Amino acid sequence: MAGSRRLAARGAVLMTGAATAALLALSPGQARADDAPQVSEIVVTGEAYSIQKAINAKRAATAVSDSISASEMGSIPEFGLGEALMRVPGVAFQINNGRGEAQFMTLRGLNPDYNSVTLDGIALPSTEETRRQVSFDVLPSIIADQVSVYKTYTADQPSDAIGGVTDLKTHSAFDHPGLFVAGHVDYASWDNKRTFQDNPLSGQGDLRISKTFGANDQFGVLALASYYVRYSNSLNSYSLPYSYYNYSGAGTQTVNATALTPTTNVNGLTPIPDRRRWYYYDNRRIRPGGYLKFEYDDHERFSAHLSGGAFEHTNDEDRYSQYVNRGAATATFNGPNQATFATGSAESDFDLYHQYRNITFIQADAAYKLDEATRLQAVANYARGFYRQDTTEDVFTTPTNATFAPVYVGNVQGIPLLSPANPAAFGNPANYLQNYHLLATDKSVTKVPQVRIDLIHEADGDGFGYRVGLSHKETRQQFSYNEVRLNAAPGANVTLARAGVLDGSITPPDSNGQALTFVDPAAVASFVAANPSLYVLNNSTARNTLNNFFLREKIDGGYAEASYRSGPLYLQGGLRYERTTEEITNFQPSPLTSTTNFAAVQSNSGYSKPLPEVNVSYDLSDTVRLRAAVSQTLARPRYSDLAQNVALTLSGSQATETVANPGLQPREAINYDLSFEWYPQAGASVSVALFEKDIQHEIFALTTTQQGVPLPGQTGTFTLTTTRPSNLGDAKVRGIEFGVNLARLDFLPGRLANLGVSANATLIQMDAPSMQMADGVTYRQLPQLLESAKDAENLTVFYHEGKLSGEVAYNHTGKMPLAFDRTNAVNDQWYRATDTLDAQLSYQIRRGLELRLQAKNLTNETNQKIVGPGQNLNYSLLENGRAYYAGVSFAF
Numbered sequence: 084m085a086g087s088r089r090l091a092a093r094g095a096v097l098m099t100g101a102a103t104a105a106l107l108a109l110s111p112g113q114a115r116a117d118d119a120p121q122v123s124e125i126v127v128t129g130e131a132y133s134i135q136k137a138i139n140a141k142r143a144a145t146a147v148s149d150s151i152s153a154s155e156m157g158s159i160p161e162f163g164l165g166e167a168l169m170r171v172p173g174v175a176f177q178i179n180n181g182r183g184e185a186q187f188m189t190l191r192g193l194n195p196d197y198n199s200v201t202l203d204g205i206a207l208p209s210t211e212e213t214r215r216q217v218s219f220d221v222l223p224s225i226i227a228d229q230v231s232v233y234k235t236y237t238a239d240q241p242s243d244a245i246g247g248v249t250d251l252k253t254h255s256a257f258d259h260p261g262l263f264v265a266g267h268v269d270y271a272s273w274d275n276k277r278t279f280q281d282n283p284l285s286g287q288g289d290l291r292i293s294k295t296f297g298a299n300d301q302f303g304v305l306a307l308a309s310y311y312v313r314y315s316n317s318l319n320s321y322s323l324p325y326s327y328y329n330y331s332g333a334g335t336q337t338v339n340a341t342a343l344t345p346t347t348n349v350n351g352l353t354p355i356p357d358r359r360r361w362y363y364y365d366n367r368r369i370r371p372g373g374y375l376k377f378e379y380d381d382h383e384r385f386s387a388h389l390s391g392g393a394f395e396h397t398n399d400e401d402r403y404s405q406y407v408n409r410g411a412a413t414a415t416f417n418g419p420n421q422a423t424f425a426t427g428s429a430e431s432d433f434d435l436y437h438q439y440r441n442i443t444f445i446q447a448d449a450a451y452k453l454d455e456a457t458r459l460q461a462v463a464n465y466a467r468g469f470y471r472q473d474t475t476e477d478v479f480t481t482p483t484n485a486t487f488a489p490v491y492v493g494n495v496q497g498i499p500l501l502s503p504a505n506p507a508a509f510g511n512p513a514n515y516l517q518n519y520h521l522l523a524t525d526k527s528v529t530k531v532p533q534v535r536i537d538l539i540h541e542a543d544g545d546g547f548g549y550r551v552g553l554s555h556k557e558t559r560q561q562f563s564y565n566e567v568r569l570n571a572a573p574g575a576n577v578t579l580a581r582a583g584v585l586d587g588s589i590t591p592p593d594s595n596g597q598a599l600t601f602v603d604p605a606a607v608a609s610f611v612a613a614n615p616s617l618y619v620l621n622n623s624t625a626r627n628t629l630n631n632f633f634l635r636e637k638i639d640g641g642y643a644e645a646s647y648r649s650g651p652l653y654l655q656g657g658l659r660y661e662r663t664t665e666e667i668t669n670f671q672p673s674p675l676t677s678t679t680n681f682a683a684v685q686s687n688s689g690y691s692k693p694l695p696e697v698n699v700s701y702d703l704s705d706t707v708r709l710r711a712a713v714s715q716t717l718a719r720p721r722y723s724d725l726a727q728n729v730a731l732t733l734s735g736s737q738a739t740e741t742v743a744n745p746g747l748q749p750r751e752a753i754n755y756d757l758s759f760e761w762y763p764q765a766g767a768s769v770s771v772a773l774f775e776k777d778i779q780h781e782i783f784a785l786t787t788t789q790q791g792v793p794l795p796g797q798t799g800t801f802t803l804t805t806t807r808p809s810n811l812g813d814a815k816v817r818g819i820e821f822g823v824n825l826a827r828l829d830f831l832p833g834r835l836a837n838l839g840v841s842a843n844a845t846l847i848q849m850d851a852p853s854m855q856m857a858d859g860v861t862y863r864q865l866p867q868l869l870e871s872a873k874d875a876e877n878l879t880v881f882y883h884e885g886k887l888s889g890e891v892a893y894n895h896t897g898k899m900p901l902a903f904d905r906t907n908a909v910n911d912q913w914y915r916a917t918d919t920l921d922a923q924l925s926y927q928i929r930r931g932l933e934l935r936l937q938a939k940n941l942t943n944e945t946n947q948k949i950v951g952p953g954q955n956l957n958y959s960l961l962e963n964g965r966a967y968y969a970g971v972s973f974a975f
Contacts, residue, residue: 198246202444210469221395274966374391410424476520630729638663748810752779823841826839839882946960
């Protein structure tokens with residue numbers, strides 16, 4: 084309850100300040116839009132112009148939506164498109180913890196599994212291994228002229244829209260008749276530079292060129308190119324799992340760790356991490372992209388476009404790691420924040436991750452006007468999403484003994500810490516023996532051909548309108564994992580000192596003064612190649628192919644919508660009908676204990692869904708609009724839930740397995756929306772929106788145990804424990820959104836009137852379903868939905884006078900759960916709430932040429948995963964540091 088009050092108070096403070104500014108800015112004489120200056124009469128640039136465009140788009144939309152324009156997207160430094168979209172009401176992002184970038188969108192408290200992303204109305208393919216979503220860090224902001232986030236559903240949109248649909252509207256050559264050239268180039272400097280490698284130039288740049296030609300400028304061509312590169316490091320401090328001890332007083336005591344069950348209460352116990360690990364990353368991130376569009380428009384009846392694009396994100400990540408691990412579970416306390424263990428072990432390892440994500444597509448579309456109000460349009464698109472990660476891994480460990488026993492020191496920089504009791508032994512590379520050298524590749528390819536045709540009749544003023552359409556979308560998704568693992572041969576005695584230790588070390592600020600000893604990956608690779616007799620091939624590697632799968636999903640849909648406008652009233656109703664069929668092929672060992680022979684298993688399933696929607700808006704006056712909507716939408720399961728199996732494990736008469744569920748149904752939701760919008764004058768808006776989503780068929784893992792099960796190829800019977808994703812339980816999401824936009828604060832004196840403000844806050848309440856715990860008996864009520872935040876707030880203050888402009892942008896994203904543990908809730912993993920501050924200052928050197936200075940993450944915010952009772956313990960703490968940009972933008 085106290086947390087809810089603090090949440091409401093934060094949103095209230097933010098919005099009260101912005102709303103007060105709005106009310107002060109609007110005198111009685113400015114209360115009607117017809118008395119205020121029209122948009123065309125105001126000459127503004129930068130953020131004020133962007134806000135006006137967003138207001139116009141919101142007001143013109145037939146559904147509840149928000150948008151952000153190209154000029155606003157470029158006004159704050161960003162890694163990708165996701166960084167810019169964090170400023171849209173109701174939008175938060177799951178941050179990739181390894182890269183520190185906005186990756187997956189959460190909309191109105193619903194994670195990426197509930198949302199769709201489209202480009203000019205056509206769905207984009209996944210860039211991930213096992214889920215449907217697009218990684219926004221693949222897409223540069225230059226691709227979009229405007230991004231609209233539709234929060235109420237209309238029947239012509241993709242049905243995977245419980246959260247909403249985000250549409251990227253691309254640029255057009257006809258936006259700027261004749262020849263037009265625009266772009267920007269920045270130099271970037273990071274606080275955290277690479278340590279073990281050099282640091283070439285970091286920065287970003289983009290270029291847009293368009294030209295219209297022909298007797299009536301009926302032809303157009305547009306080309307976009309972008310490039311981003313970042314060299315930096317990150318330090319990740321990792322503590323997991325925790326054991327809980329019953330410290331009952333001063334002095335030396337020996338107690339036993341508490342074994343967790345679903346009902347264990349750890350309140351009042353002392354948490355001590357079983358492992359303390361430091362990761363140190365040297366990263367190179369590159370994001371090139373290009374887009375080309377050919378256009379024809381006779382400006383009367385016929386228009387057509389042929390476009391294509393390729394966007395990619397490459398992440399080369401050298402991850403050095405060392406950790407200390409407790410051996411014996413018994414701790415001897417010397418006080419409430421000090422304890423020792425009798426035994427322990429240590430590890431030094433290295434991982435090179437080469438991650439590559441890519442989206443490519445080609446699209447052709449045409450539209451023909453049958454008459455002034457009716458047009459026929461068609462579009463065909465073929466897109467490909469690609470993900471690949473190549474991994475090189477070297478692991479060196481010590482034996483478990485007293486030499487490597489750790490010491491517990493509580494609250495070092497706010498983090499419970501394990502430190503080696505013998506620092507010299509911990510740092511001596513001769514004490515670490517090689518376990519294995521691994522090479523692995525996991526790859527996902529998603530191919531999506533799709534077509535649609537629409538017949539649209541728009542009401543001319545008051546009257547009826549309609550639109551009908553047919554669509555076909557096919558998704559072909561293939562995932563594979565291949566691994567070669569060389570284990571150190573028995574008696575090989577390959578030490579880290581012998582194979583290759585990295586020159587130099589670092590001492591993290593939270594290591595209690597302990598310097599870290601790292602693997603030299605190049606030296607180890609050379610050693611392995613030169614000494615093949617010291618290694619043996621791991622004979623169970625083939626089992627990893629159990630994860631491989633192929634999925635083919637076809638979605639055939641048709642829709643019809645009708646609309647009616649009469650004066651201040653607008654009504655729209657529609658029905659979409661979809662038929663989904665799925666063909667899934669995965670692999671299982673034959674017999675079940677085989678590590679070399681695998682048989683393909685195919686499953687077929689399907690379902691049909693009618694999806695109605697109604698949208699209503701009514702203008703109470705020239706400046707006030709009410710909207711209401713009711714709709715039904717879907718959220719289809721992840722590919723992995725449908726198709727990815729994990730190996731069967733046998734231990735005596737016990738057998739356990741994790742299997743996919745090809746028969747999973749999509750989540751279904753009935754959505755209710757109500758919004759109030761006030762447009763008192765050009766460049767100003769105030770909005771409040773209420774929403775509720777009643778979700779059925781939520782997807783969670785279900786564990787069942789069967790006695791006396793015969794297994795193929797095995798003698799006797801087994802107790803078989805099976806975990807598989809299932810449609811379990813219902814959920815409800817309710818929320819309220821506030822938004823205030825003011826292009827100018829005219830009520831302020833003098834130059835202060837050139838200030839403007841944009842603010843929004845989203846507050847959400849969730850009733851999540853219950854989850855079955857590992858004991859197969861206990862259920863617990865989940866606190867909220869996965870990868871969802873209960874609040875998100877943004878505040879941008881900007882200034883423009885003459886040639887000078889600037890802005891400061893603040894973003895807050897609430898706590899976000901990443902995984903719910905089935906053993907005990909204290910092991911749930913969350914992202915801590917984050918607060919970031921970015922800034923920009925620009926100066927117009929001359930018309931079309933601008934100097935720009937930018938700063939990102941001025942607060943030096945860290946991404947932290949948290950666990951424990953009340954989520955008060957560190958799981959991992961990732962520091963990426965601040966960034967500074969200096970560059971120029973141009974347009975002519």
